[in-house]
Amino acid sequence: MALVVKKFGGSSVATTEKILAVAERILGEKKPEDKIVVVVSAMGDTTDELIALAEGIDKEPYKATYLREMDMLLTTGEQISISLLAMAFQKFGQAAISLTGSMVGVKTNSVHTKGKILDINPERVLEELNKGKIVVVAGFQGADNLGDPVTLGRGGSDASAVALAGALHADECEIFTDVDGIYSADPRIVKTARKMTEITYREMLEMARLGAGVMQPRSVEIGHYFNIPIHVRSTFSDKIGTVIREAYTLEDTYFEIRGVAHDRNVAKIAILGVDNTPGIAHKIFSALADANISVDMIVQSIRNLDKNITDMVFTIEKSDLSMAKKVIDKIAEKINASTVLVEEDVAKVSIVGAGMVGSPGVAAKMFGALARAGVNIDIISTSEISVSCLIKGSQLVEAVNSVHDEFFRD
Amino acid sequence: MALVVKKFGGSSVATTEKILAVAERILGEKKPEDKIVVVVSAMGDTTDELIALAEGIDKEPYKATYLREMDMLLTTGEQISISLLAMAFQKFGQAAISLTGSMVGVKTNSVHTKGKILDINPERVLEELNKGKIVVVAGFQGADNLGDPVTLGRGGSDASAVALAGALHADECEIFTDVDGIYSADPRIVKTARKMTEITYREMLEMARLGAGVMQPRSVEIGHYFNIPIHVRSTFSDKIGTVIREAYTLEDTYFEIRGVAHDRNVAKIAILGVDNTPGIAHKIFSALADANISVDMIVQSIRNLDKNITDMVFTIEKSDLSMAKKVIDKIAEKINASTVLVEEDVAKVSIVGAGMVGSPGVAAKMFGALARAGVNIDIISTSEISVSCLIKGSQLVEAVNSVHDEFFRD
Numbered sequence: 001m002a003l004v005v006k007k008f009g010g011s012s013v014a015t016t017e018k019i020l021a022v023a024e025r026i027l028g029e030k031k032p033e034d035k036i037v038v039v040v041s042a043m044g045d046t047t048d049e050l051i052a053l054a055e056g057i058d059k060e061p062y063k064a065t066y067l068r069e070m071d072m073l074l075t076t077g078e079q080i081s082i083s084l085l086a087m088a089f090q091k092f093g094q095a096a097i098s099l100t101g102s103m104v105g106v107k108t109n110s111v112h113t114k115g116k117i118l119d120i121n122p123e124r125v126l127e128e129l130n131k132g133k134i135v136v137v138a139g140f141q142g143a144d145n146l147g148d149p150v151t152l153g154r155g156g157s158d159a160s161a162v163a164l165a166g167a168l169h170a171d172e173c174e175i176f177t178d179v180d181g182i183y184s185a186d187p188r189i190v191k192t193a194r195k196m197t198e199i200t201y202r203e204m205l206e207m208a209r210l211g212a213g214v215m216q217p218r219s220v221e222i223g224h225y226f227n228i229p230i231h232v233r234s235t236f237s238d239k240i241g242t243v244i245r246e247a248y249t250l251e252d253t254y255f256e257i258r259g260v261a262h263d264r265n266v267a268k269i270a271i272l273g274v275d276n277t278p279g280i281a282h283k284i285f286s287a288l289a290d291a292n293i294s295v296d297m298i299v300q301s302i303r304n305l306d307k308n309i310t311d312m313v314f315t316i317e318k319s320d321l322s323m324a325k326k327v328i329d330k331i332a333e334k335i336n337a338s339t340v341l342v343e344e345d346v347a348k349v350s351i352v353g354a355g356m357v358g359s360p361g362v363a364a365k366m367f368g369a370l371a372r373a374g375v376n377i378d379i380i381s382t383s384e385i386s387v388s389c390l391i392k393g394s395q396l397v398e399a400v401n402s403v404h405d406e407f408f409r410d
Numbered sequence: 411m412a413l414v415v416k417k418f419g420g421s422s423v424a425t426t427e428k429i430l431a432v433a434e435r436i437l438g439e440k441k442p443e444d445k446i447v448v449v450v451s452a453m454g455d456t457t458d459e460l461i462a463l464a465e466g467i468d469k470e471p472y473k474a475t476y477l478r479e480m481d482m483l484l485t486t487g488e489q490i491s492i493s494l495l496a497m498a499f500q501k502f503g504q505a506a507i508s509l510t511g512s513m514v515g516v517k518t519n520s521v522h523t524k525g526k527i528l529d530i531n532p533e534r535v536l537e538e539l540n541k542g543k544i545v546v547v548a549g550f551q552g553a554d555n556l557g558d559p560v561t562l563g564r565g566g567s568d569a570s571a572v573a574l575a576g577a578l579h580a581d582e583c584e585i586f587t588d589v590d591g592i593y594s595a596d597p598r599i600v601k602t603a604r605k606m607t608e609i610t611y612r613e614m615l616e617m618a619r620l621g622a623g624v625m626q627p628r629s630v631e632i633g634h635y636f637n638i639p640i641h642v643r644s645t646f647s648d649k650i651g652t653v654i655r656e657a658y659t660l661e662d663t664y665f666e667i668r669g670v671a672h673d674r675n676v677a678k679i680a681i682l683g684v685d686n687t688p689g690i691a692h693k694i695f696s697a698l699a700d701a702n703i704s705v706d707m708i709v710q711s712i713r714n715l716d717k718n719i720t721d722m723v724f725t726i727e728k729s730d731l732s733m734a735k736k737v738i739d740k741i742a743e744k745i746n747a748s749t750v751l752v753e754e755d756v757a758k759v760s761i762v763g764a765g766m767v768g769s770p771g772v773a774a775k776m777f778g779a780l781a782r783a784g785v786n787i788d789i790i791s792t793s794e795i796s797v798s799c800l801i802k803g804s805q806l807v808e809a810v811n812s813v814h815d816e817f818f819r820d
Contacts, residue, residue, distance in 0.1 A: 015466070016463060016466025016467050017466070019467065050490070053426060053494060054493075054494065054497060056425070056427070056429075056494075057426050057429065057430065057494050057498050057501060058497060058501050061497070065500050066497050066500060068507070069493040069494075069496045069497045069500070069507075069508055070493070072489060072492065072493035072496070073489070073490060073494065076486035076489045076490055079482060079483070079485070079489070080460070080483060080486055083464075083480070083482035084463060084464065084466075084467050084479075086479045086482070087467045087468060087471070087479045087480075088467050090475050090476060090479070091467060097478070097479075098479055098482050100482075103557055103558075124556075124557075147513055147534075148513075
C-alpha cells in the first residue's frame with residue numbers, strides 16, 4: 001500500500017474533458033490498496049475571469065483593503081475544480097470526496113493573497129481515505145485562525161500538495177506538470193540536457209533560486225522539512241520523472257555538478273565614484289530594502305586607493321529596475337557619486353551541485369568553458385553548492401551550452 | 411439604531427454594475443448607527459453556468475451520488491457575489507466583510523441540494539457588526555455537522571435571510587424582489603389588485619400554499635417561528651412594500667378576506683366505478699405517497715348506493731401528472747375500477763383571510779361571484795382561513811377577477 005499525494009495544475013484541469021482524463025489516468029495507475037489524495041488548482045482561466053469580475057467593482061482590485069475579499073473570491077476557483085474532479089471519479093465508480101483548503105485543515109497566516117502555510121491538521125483527509133475514498137483537495141488555499149479563506153503566494157498549489165503529503169506522512173508527493181522532470185539545463189536552450197533521476201532538496205533549492213523554473217523554492221523547502229520525496233513528472237506521459245529527496249539512492253547518478261541554471265530576469269546597476277567611507281553600502285542597500293527590492297550579486301571595487309574612491313555594482317530583478325533607478329538616483333545625489341549606470345542586457349549562468357564541495361577545480365572549469373565560448377564574465381558569486389557568473393544577456397545561449405558541455409559530455 | 415437583514419436575489423446582483431448599485435442604495439438608506447446584514451444570492455446566471463460545467467462531467471449531475479459535490483460546486487456562486495458586494499461597499503468607503511453560510515454558522519441537515527436550516531450561531535456576524543462593518547452573507551447555503559457545504563431548497567436565500575434575522579433578533583428582514591409587495595390578487599391578472607400594507611404569517615402561508623408565488627412557505631414559517639417582521643419590497647423603488655407579521659398594527663387594513671390566490675399547476679384525476687370497500691382510499695393514496703406525489707383536494711362520492719360503487723376524484727401538481735398516471739393505472743387494474751379520467755385544463759382559485767372565521771357568508775359570496783362569471787365549480791375545499799374552488803383552467807382569469815371584485819370593490 002502506498003499513500004500518495006498527486007498535484008495537477010490549472011492547465012491539466014482546464015476543461016471538463018481534461019478533468020475526466022485526469023481521473024481516468026489516476027484510476028489507471030491506482031492499485032486497489034493505494035490511498036490517494038489529489039490536489040488541484042483552479043481550471044485554466046478561472047482565476048483570470050474572477051479577477052476580471054473584481055475589476056468590474058474597482059479597476060485596482062489588489063488594493064490592501066480588498067485583499068481579504070479577493071481571497072474569498074479567488075478560492076472559489078479551486079472549489080469548482082475539486083467538485084468536478086470528485087464527480088469525475090464517482091462517474092468511473094470510484095468513491096471520492098472534495099475538500100477545500102479550510103476543510104482540510106490548512107492553517108495559514110492572515111497575509112491575504114500571499115499566505116503561508118503554518119500547519120495542517122489532516123484528520124478529515126485521513127478519515128475519508130480510511131473510508132476508501134480518493135480525496136480531492138483545493139490547492140493554493142487555506143484558512144487563517146478566524147476561519148477566513150487565504151490564498152497562498154506564487155507556486156501555492158505545489159506548496160499545498162507537499163505540505164499535505166508531509167502532514168499525512170505520505171510515501172511521495174507527485175507534481176504533474178508540463179515538463180517531464182528536472183533537467184541538467186533548460187532543454188529549450190540546451191539540446192543535450194539530461195533528465196535527472198534524482199536531485200537533493202538543497203540542490204533543487206539552489207537551482208530554483210538561480211532561475212530553474214520548474215519548482216518554487218517554498219515547496220522544496222517544505223518537502224525538505226517533512227522529508228517527503230517530491231516526484232516531478234509529466235501530465236502527458238507515464239514516464240518516471242525526477243525525484244527530489246534528501247540524499248541520492250543511486251550511486252551512478254553522481255556528477256560533479258547537478259545542473260546548469262540560468263536567469264534572464266536580471267539587471268545591473270553601477271554607482272561609480274563613491275567616497276569609500278563607512279556606512280555608504282548601508283545607505284544604498286537599506287534604501288533598496290525599504291523599497292522592497294531584493295539585491296542579488298554585489299561587488300565593491302576600490303578604483304583609486306589614493307583618493308579612496310570606490311565603485312558599487314550590484315544586480316536586481318529586471319522587473320524592479322525602474323523603481324530601483326528612482327531610489328538609486330536619489331541616493332547617488334546624497335552621497336555625491338559621479339555616475340549611475342544601468343545595464344539591462346545581462347543574464348546569470350550558474351552551476352549547482354553538492355559534489356563541488358569536494359572538487360576544487362569546478363569553478364575554474366566553468367570559467368574555462370565560458371572563455372572558450374568567447375563569453376566575458378562581469379561578476380562572479382559563489383555559494384557552498386553553486387557558482388554564478390553575470391554575463392552579457394545576448395551571449396546566454398552559447399554560455400549555458402558551453403558550460404553544460406563541459407560538465408555533462410560523456 | 412436598527413438591526414436589519416436585507417436580502418437581494420440573483421437578478422439584483424446579476425452584473426458588477428448592479429452590485430455597485432445595490433451597495434449605493436443600501437448606503438443611501440443607512441443611518442450612521444444602523445447595523446446591516448445583506449444576504450445575497452448568486453449572480454444572475456452563475457448557478458446555471460455551474461450546472462452546465464457539472465453536465466460536462468455527467469449529463470445527469472443530480473444523481474444521488476453527486477449531490478454533495480453539486481453543493482460544493484454551487485456554493486461558489488454566492489461566494490463570488492458576496493466578495494464582490496463587500497468590495498463594492500469598501501469602494502464607497504464603508505467597512506464591510508463577506509461571510510459564507512458555513513462561516514455565518516448556518517447549520518443544516520445533510521440533505522444535499524435540498525437542505526433545511528437547523529440552527530444559526532451568529533457570533534461572527536455580531537462580532538463584525540460591532541466593529542462597524544456591513545456584513546454580506548451568502549444566502550441559500552449552510553454547512554452540516556461535518557462542515558460540508560449544503561445548499562437549501564427552493565426559496566433558500568429568503569429562508570437564510572429570515573432565519574438569520576431571527577437568530578440576530580433583528581428589527582426586520584427586508585426581502586427585495588421584482589414586485590413591490592404582496593397584492594390582494596396577482597396584479598398581472600387583476601388590474602384592480604391592491605397592495606397590502608400588512609398580512610399575517612398565517613394568511614401569507616395560506617396564500618403561498620394556494621399559489622401566491624412571492625414568498626416560499628418555508629421562509630414565512632421561519633419568520634413566524636422567530637416572530638421577525640418580513641418586509642417584501644421592490645429592488646427598483648424606495649416605496650414601502652408589504653410587511654408580514656404576527657398581527658395587524660393598523661385597524662383600517664381590515665377586510666373580510668386578505669387576498670385571492672390562484673394556482674395553474676393543478677391536474678385532476680378521477681377513478682370511476684370503484685367498489686366502496688374499506689381500505690380502497692388507503693391503497694390509492696399510499697401508492698401515490700410512495701411515488702412522492704402530493705395530493706391536494708380529494709372528493710369521494712357515492713354514485714350508486716345499491717351497488718355500493720364510488721368515484722374517487724383528486725388533484726395533484728400538473729408536473730407530477732405523467733408519473734401519477736402510471737401509478738394510478740396499475741392501482742385501477744388491481745381494484746377493478748371501471749375508468750381513469752385525467753383532466754389537465756383545471757385551475758384553483760382561493761380566497762384567504764383570518765377574518766372569514768367570524769363571517770359566515772364568505773364562502774357563499776365567493777360561489778355567487780363565480781356563478782355570475784359563468785364559472786362552474788368542480789371541487790370545493792376549505793380550511794380554517796381559506797376556501798378553494800377547482801374550476802376550468804381556461805376560465806381562471808374571469809374567475810379571479812370576479813371573486814376579487816366581490817370582496818375588494820369599494
